[in-house]
Amino acid sequence: MTVCIAAIATGLFRVNDKDEEHPVIIGASDRMITAGDIIEYEPDQSKISRITPFIVALSAGDDAIQAEILNRTENHISKILSDDPYFFAVEEAADVYSRKLIEHKKQVIERTVLQPVGLKWDTYMSKYSEGIPYWFEERMKKVFGDTDLPITETIIAGVDESGAHIFVIDESGYIRRQDRAGFAAVGIGAWHAESQFMFERHSPLKSYSDTLFLTYVAKRRSEVAPGVGRDTDLFAISLNGGYIELLEEQDALKKVYNNLIKKTENDTIKLRNTINNIMIKVQEERKAKYEKIWQDKIRKWEKSGKLEDSPIKAKGTAYFIEPDGTSKKIL
Numbered sequence: 001m002t003v004c005i006a007a008i009a010t011g012l013f014r015v016n017d018k019d020e021e022h023p024v025i026i027g028a029s030d031r032m033i034t035a036g037d038i039i040e041y042e043p044d045q046s047k048i049s050r051i052t053p054f055i056v057a058l059s060a061g062d063d064a065i066q067a068e069i070l071n072r073t074e075n076h077i078s079k080i081l082s083d084d085p086y087f088f089a090v091e092e093a094a095d096v097y098s099r100k101l102i103e104h105k106k107q108v109i110e111r112t113v114l115q116p117v118g119l120k121w122d123t124y125m126s127k128y129s130e131g132i133p134y135w136f137e138e139r140m141k142k143v144f145g146d147t148d149l150p151i152t153e154t155i156i157a158g159v160d161e162s163g164a165h166i167f168v169i170d171e172s173g174y175i176r177r178q179d180r181a182g183f184a185a186v187g188i189g190a191w192h193a194e195s196q197f198m199f200e201r202h203s204p205l206k207s208y209s210d211t212l213f214l215t216y217v218a219k220r221r222s223e224v225a226p227g228v229g230r231d232t233d234l235f236a237i238s239l240n241g242g243y244i245e246l247l248e249e250q251d252a253l254k255k256v257y258n259n260l261i262k263k264t265e266n267d268t269i270k271l272r273n274t275i276n277n278i279m280i281k282v283q284e285e286r287k288a289k290y291e292k293i294w295q296d297k298i299r300k301w302e303k304s305g306k307l308e309d310s311p312i313k314a315k316g317t318a319y320f321i322e323p324d325g326t327s328k329k330i331l
Helices: 063-083 090-117 121-127 134-147 190-199 208-224 247-304
Strands: 004-015 018-029 033-035 039-041 048-052 055-061 152-160 163-169 175-177 183-186 233-238 242-245 319-321 327-329
Touching: 004 055, 004 152, 004 163, 004 208, 004 233, 018 055, 018 152, 018 163, 018 208, 048 063, 048 152, 055 063, 055 090, 055 183, 055 233, 063 090, 063 152, 090 121, 090 134, 090 152, 090 163, 090 175, 152 183, 152 233, 163 183, 183 190, 190 208, 208 233, 208 247, 233 247
Parallel strands: none
Antiparallel strands: 004 018, 004 183, 018 233, 033 039, 048 055, 055 152, 152 163, 163 175, 233 242, 319 327
């Protein structure tokens, strides 16, 4: 029950007295934490995990599980960099997280499902390699319920020597690259956030300022989804400065956005009034048109001396149906 957003932009940086274009990651997250199935709260703590100075993880799903996997991921990468410092690739960080997620799930299943019946993961896989036995499915349901293991979604985003990259990892460990689209979101508010990027036809070539505002708007719009927190953390990552919290920018964007919402609400009220006046005018014109048609028919029947045989007299008293559904007596 959360929303996490990452987007790629093209920013201008001053390098050797020249303005150069470089890819930038811009991201946002709420602070809503989910523990177990129903417990939600919004602590004064960011959900953005810095794996390296240039790579972050944005996590959705069970917070305890995410904390465990992220801790393993950060320790693994820290050890690699301590032995051989180099510019860690974003794709490699996503691969490490995926492997740690799968490793964690295997260990949980082994401890809670297999060990109580005297099995380990390797012995289980060798014994039941051709199919899943009925008792295993029943024990999985007993331990985890109908939903299986708690669902997690994670964005690994950052910059390296090959550019800016965004990867989304689902609960199975499957990795999806989002570099071409240039944006991604996870959590219950993901649909609302991503639709904003689609509506604005975002691409990685969009400017830093446009993407920054779009990311902030996407986060605020996603707050209509149940479970998305009101607090916002906004950041940017570039090769020139690494990870930066955009506190001052967020304050400015908040004022602009709130003013925009007020203006939009006022414009919407004016638009509704205009539409209402148009509909009233259309209904009056339609009413006058059909009344004229009926009167012309009545005069024609009277003139021909066939009024008694007309549909009006044949069926008794005639009524004209108003556009609003009410009826008016004609004869």
